Amino acid sequence: MSSFMKASIGRKFFMSLTGLFLIIFLFVHLTLNLLLTFDDSGVLFNEAAHFMATNPIIKIMEPILALGFIIHIIWSGWITLENMKARPKGYQAGDNLLKWYAPAKNMFILGGMVLIFLIIHLFNFYVKMRFTGDPLLNQPGPGLEDGVHNSYALVANLFIHYPVYDIIYILGGILVGLHISHGFWSAFQTIGLNNSKWMIRLKFLAHLVAFLIGAGFAYIPLYFLIKF
Amino acid sequence: MSNIDSKIPEGPLAEKWSRHKAAIRVVSPANKRKLDIIVVGTGLAGASAAASLGELGYNVKAFCYQDSPRRAHSIAAQGGINAAKNYQNDNDSVYRLFYDTIKGGDYRAREANTYRLAEVSPNIIDQCVAQGVPFAREYGGTLANRSFGGVLVSRTFYARGQTGQQLLLGAYSALNRQIDAGSVEMYARHEMLDVVLVDGKARGIIVRDLTNGEIKRFGAHAVVMATGGYGNVFFLSTNAMGSNGSAAWQAYKKGAYFSNPCYVQIHPTCIPVHGSQQSKLTLMSESLRNDGRVWVPKKKEDAERLRKGEISAVDIKDEDRDFYLERRYPSYGNLVPRDVASRAAKERCDAGFGVNAEGKAVFLDFKYAIERLGRETIEKRYGNLFQMYEKITDVDPYTHPMQIYPAIHYAMGGTWVDYNLMTSIPGLYAIGEANFSDHGANRLGASALMQGLADGYFILPYTIGDYLAGEIMVPKIDTNTPEFDEAEKNVTGRLEKLYNIKGDQPVDYFHKKLGHIMWEYVGMSRNEEGLKKAIEEIAELKKEFWSNVRVPGEMNNINPELEKAGRLADFLDIGDLMARDALNRNESCGGHFREESVTEDGEAKRNDEIGCYASAWEFQGEDKEPVMHREELVFENVKLTQRSYK
Amino acid sequence: MADKILKKIYVKVWRQNNPSEKGRFETYEVENVSQGSSFLEMIDILNDQLIREGKDPIAFDHDCREGICGMCSMYINGHAHGPDSEITTCQLHMRRFEDGETITVEPWRAGAFPVIKDLIVDRTAFDKIQQAGGYVSVNTGGVPDGNTIPISQVDAEEAMDAAACIGCGACVATCKNSSAMLFVAAKVSQFAKLPQGKVEAKRRAKAMVAKMDELGFGGCTNTGACELACPKNISISHIARLNREYLKAKFSD
Ligand SMILES: Cc1cc2nc3c(=O)[nH]c(=O)nc-3n(C[C@H](O)[C@H](O)[C@H](O)COP(=O)(O)OP(=O)(O)OC[C@H]3O[C@@H](n4cnc5c(N)ncnc54)[C@H](O)[C@@H]3O)c2cc1C
Ligand code: HEM
Ligand code: SF4
Numbered sequence A: 001m002s003s004f005m006k007a008s009i010g011r012k013f014f015m016s017l018t019g020l021f022l023i024i025f026l027f028v029h030l031t032l033n034l035l036l037t038f039d040d041s042g043v044l045f046n047e048a049a050h051f052m053a054t055n056p057i058i059k060i061m062e063p064i065l066a067l068g069f070i071i072h073i074i075w076s077g078w079i080t081l082e083n084m085k086a087r088p089k090g091y092q093a094g095d096n097l098l099k100w101y102a103p104a105k106n107m108f109i110l111g112g113m114v115l116i117f118l119i120i121h122l123f124n125f126y127v128k129m130r131f132t133g134d135p136l137l138n139q140p141g142p143g144l145e146d147g148v149h150n151s152y153a154l155v156a157n158l159f160i161h162y163p164v165y166d167i168i169y170i171l172g173g174i175l176v177g178l179h180i181s182h183g184f185w186s187a188f189q190t191i192g193l194n195n196s197k198w199m200i201r202l203k204f205l206a207h208l209v210a211f212l213i214g215a216g217f218a219y220i221p222l223y224f225l226i227k228f
Numbered sequence B: 001m002s003n004i005d006s007k008i009p010e011g012p013l014a015e016k017w018s019r020h021k022a023a024i025r026v027v028s029p030a031n032k033r034k035l036d037i038i039v040v041g042t043g044l045a046g047a048s049a050a051a052s053l054g055e056l057g058y059n060v061k062a063f064c065y066q067d068s069p070r071r072a073h074s075i076a077a078q079g080g081i082n083a084a085k086n087y088q089n090d091n092d093s094v095y096r097l098f099y100d101t102i103k104g105g106d107y108r109a110r111e112a113n114t115y116r117l118a119e120v121s122p123n124i125i126d127q128c129v130a131q132g133v134p135f136a137r138e139y140g141g142t143l144a145n146r147s148f149g150g151v152l153v154s155r156t157f158y159a160r161g162q163t164g165q166q167l168l169l170g171a172y173s174a175l176n177r178q179i180d181a182g183s184v185e186m187y188a189r190h191e192m193l194d195v196v197l198v199d200g201k202a203r204g205i206i207v208r209d210l211t212n213g214e215i216k217r218f219g220a221h222a223v224v225m226a227t228g229g230y231g232n233v234f235f236l237s238t239n240a241m242g243s244n245g246s247a248a249w250q251a252y253k254k255g256a257y258f259s260n261p262c263y264v265q266i267h268p269t270c271i272p273v274h275g276s277q278q279s280k281l282t283l284m285s286e287s288l289r290n291d292g293r294v295w296v297p298k299k300k301e302d303a304e305r306l307r308k309g310e311i312s313a314v315d316i317k318d319e320d321r322d323f324y325l326e327r328r329y330p331s332y333g334n335l336v337p338r339d340v341a342s343r344a345a346k347e348r349c350d351a352g353f354g355v356n357a358e359g360k361a362v363f364l365d366f367k368y369a370i371e372r373l374g375r376e377t378i379e380k381r382y383g384n385l386f387q388m389y390e391k392i393t394d395v396d397p398y399t400h401p402m403q404i405y406p407a408i409h410y411a412m413g414g415t416w417v418d419y420n421l422m423t424s425i426p427g428l429y430a431i432g433e434a435n436f437s438d439h440g441a442n443r444l445g446a447s448a449l450m451q452g453l454a455d456g457y458f459i460l461p462y463t464i465g466d467y468l469a470g471e472i473m474v475p476k477i478d479t480n481t482p483e484f485d486e487a488e489k490n491v492t493g494r495l496e497k498l499y500n501i502k503g504d505q506p507v508d509y510f511h512k513k514l515g516h517i518m519w520e521y522v523g524m525s526r527n528e529e530g531l532k533k534a535i536e537e538i539a540e541l542k543k544e545f546w547s548n549v550r551v552p553g554e555m556n557n558i559n560p561e562l563e564k565a566g567r568l569a570d571f572l573d574i575g576d577l578m579a580r581d582a583l584n585r586n587e588s589c590g591g592h593f594r595e596e597s598v599t600e601d602g603e604a605k606r607n608d609e610i611g612c613y614a615s616a617w618e619f620q621g622e623d624k625e626p627v628m629h630r631e632e633l634v635f636e637n638v639k640l641t642q643r644s645y646k
Numbered sequence C: 001m002a003d004k005i006l007k008k009i010y011v012k013v014w015r016q017n018n019p020s021e022k023g024r025f026e027t028y029e030v031e032n033v034s035q036g037s038s039f040l041e042m043i044d045i046l047n048d049q050l051i052r053e054g055k056d057p058i059a060f061d062h063d064c065r066e067g068i069c070g071m072c073s074m075y076i077n078g079h080a081h082g083p084d085s086e087i088t089t090c091q092l093h094m095r096r097f098e099d100g101e102t103i104t105v106e107p108w109r110a111g112a113f114p115v116i117k118d119l120i121v122d123r124t125a126f127d128k129i130q131q132a133g134g135y136v137s138v139n140t141g142g143v144p145d146g147n148t149i150p151i152s153q154v155d156a157e158e159a160m161d162a163a164a165c166i167g168c169g170a171c172v173a174t175c176k177n178s179s180a181m182l183f184v185a186a187k188v189s190q191f192a193k194l195p196q197g198k199v200e201a202k203r204r205a206k207a208m209v210a211k212m213d214e215l216g217f218g219g220c221t222n223t224g225a226c227e228l229a230c231p232k233n234i235s236i237s238h239i240a241r242l243n244r245e246y247l248k249a250k251f252s253d
């Protein structure tokens, strides 16, 4: 199996599985986050956030998710490095067949920017909710039981009072969307679940998924920006 | 006065090969391991031979001048490969294929060889299918066939328009398997420059490593030449840029007879020459004639206006079109053999009906087939050919007829071999297009691929065993001997000589001139005066070449100009021999058309009284007249008739 | 069909005398080139000129000049085989260029394809991959009749689609990772589609991929550039099949 890990196709196999896993996570995450926009009182969102923070299944999934990210990120660096080594000298006239901005050509850069966004994102919310705490979390709110954080207040505050973050989050949505617009069908290609007929369908689906996720995440800060 | 022994086995035609196989010797597996064989060339003939010999257990070294064995010019064959399978139930048989080949070759081939070729042809298809060659299939899953120029049955197997490529890749894969197994060592980008004889037997070769100019020696118990044809004598041909006659010519100079050099095939469906900068001619597969109709305008004025570009083909009405092949040859129509179709095109163009600016092109029109079968069917059959045509000419053949003109395509002549495919030098073999082979004076379409693979898979591996069985006591060939020293010295000397001329003109300048002489006087139509003139002009050109060629670059580096110079030096000599052979053969037969020998209505007239022989030229020394031996051709099984396609 | 004449063009071309030399670009002027000439004929004209000037002509690979041998290999203006689709360099015509244009010509760039001289690169890595398993293990003779195993037309056609690869290396040259996946996929896919090839499918996929990795080609990231550059239109759906074949083989170990 170690030869599989080192083989070019083996390495990609792990990228593909982790990538698809991350996409599933993003869907769950997005569904939850959209609750922010359905109920301005914050009750719905706070309930859901509480559920996520306490449910045992989610608890188990959390480290797996972290592992998924870590594998995806480490492997992406490894693959990218190896692939760069395969062409020690580049072209003077450049490489003009695919446009310079094609996501397929820029997965590492897109992923890297997503990673930066992720770190910001983690510091904005996750770290505060889990570890450091924040006065806003303890702010009373409608329907809040004992010991349940007012996550809504934390999120709404950021998005309402710091437009810079709105822009960062909108960008984050777009970047993830671009990453997935290639990543989704590519993942199926990598595990061999593709052929000439499905190629078109998968590429279409990839764009659909990318749009849903990208637009979905971008919609939340936009909502706050416009509404409040 | 024939001192030529073609070693044709006794017995009835149909039994000769099996009797021969039963009679010849076989080498034991233990001894095979001790025997080395050199195979020069990795086309269909060479790759199949090297692979099969490797499988048998011999130590094989294979050579080619390209960067990979897969690129040999066999790759360019489009149309297909014949085999007497009778899958179509159209009454095909080994005998019919044999008969068609003999007749198509205008009764200038050996009966026994040709029969053997037809006999092993079905095995070739089986072999290729087993290798995973993706031949075209019917809906039911069986192999598909089509008919091909000059015959009345459907026996041609094909893989889209890339049959040669697929067959070569099949042979290449078999070769790769042996390379992987260690039984074949492959030397790509190595050009053979001489064959080394020890005590009269072929014992090795001298090659130049084309990547760094190093001259190397290789020894072996037998040497096989599978180096393809010499069509590039004409400069413009459908051969690859590197196709050459050098290996065969060096063998000739060492004593191997050269046979029927005047037989070259002109292919009727090539894209016409355009301007003076053209480097090579592109063939449009003969299969196109199955559905395309050949025509020129009936009226000269129309032709003139076409040449000036005032009108285009589609402006000419059907009744003003002269479908001259259908007119002259009603029973075969557009499917007459290549030589007939080629001369007919030349005749029309010479008479002033040519349709391109140069006046050297005729139309091949698919309008009628598209009307009859629909564009989709035509697209399916010829899509890639049409695409290639459009890329080259910028004309869409779905809406406008193609323009075609004959071009040099194939060399029926080549190194003389006996029934065992051994040349007149013991231990030196020639297979594929390189030998003078089984096609007589004209080759049928789709038969060269068949012959290359027949030689390589099924004939040479048997016959070479007969010779090698006598060599098992010979130890590994030592290449540090006076014979190898001498051969290497000659090779180096010649290269240095070429390099040091430092004249004014690049190699191509002379090659184009040679091509011009050949096309003019030793081309589609020949006469005594022209041939004599050709011999003179070639001699002059040769002198000029050897005093004024400029070879740039370095000796010990990649140097394409040096390669070209060496090849051209040999082409000049081959051209000379072709003219001599053509002069000697005062009859028209197959690809050789002598204006002195025609029927009343201008068709070629064979003369069996004087022509029933294969020439075998023997080298007598530099600038000395070569001597021609005659191998008399005896026909016991077919009756000689004039070919008629009327 | 009268073709226009390009009065003057500039050819900026990579010159490197041997594998160890550093190499550089040189720009040459070429005059009066017919647009009906092929690109290689234009290079012939340039070389003729260089020889007459006493300079070393540009070394480049070519042989059949009809788009089938796969020998020609030039990276022209940022495109493998030049700015036309579905053709090789030798089929590229000067119609694609304009008067006064500077045309940049480079060799294939990949660690696995080292430059030998000027525009000539060493592609023996491709042969080595094929030797690792790109064959059906049958000896000459002793095979069944060609019609014994029926093969559906669809499968035969699909195998033929893959088998059309000419081994030119444009896919490697174009791929940002210098990956040889399209080339390897073409062979594996051809055999995977045919009953003759299925017997050894597992061994073949593993051996060829291992060899490809060993020789320093990059990995595939599904950019799809290869299929756009491929003169024979080999589809990346064959890469999906290769992935499938490879994973199947690995997981059944
Ligand atoms: C455009 C075209 C289309 C054709 N179509 C058909 C067709 O449809 N059907 C058909 O039956 N036939 C066809 N033919 C003819 C047929 O393809 C050839 O006759 C046949 O493939 C020759 O095979 P070969 O193995 O003898 O030589 P080639 O395939 O020419 O191989 C020659 C080999 O010798 C090597 N070589 C040559 N000289 C040297 C040297 N000095 N040192 C080292 N190596 C050397 C080369 O590298 C090469 O590997 C066609 C030919 C052409 C040109
Ligand atoms: C939520 C976040 C992410 C999701 C949903 C995601 C999803 C995907 C998917 C589905 C693929 C395709 C896998 C394949 O082609 O087989 C992929 C590829 C890739 N990802 Fe991510 N990814 C995410 C984050 C990141 C991050 C943070 C990085 C790294 C810095 C990254 C770097 C890459 C790279 C470089 C590739 C291309 C690898 C290749 O094609 O070989 N991704 N991603
Ligand atoms: S896959 Fe296409 S680009 Fe790659 S080597 Fe084959 S023909 Fe060339």
Ligand code: FES
Binding pocket: C061, C062, C063, C064, C065, C066, C067, C068, C069, C070, C071, C072, C088, C089, C090, C091
């Ligand atoms: S020279 Fe053969 S493909 Fe271009």
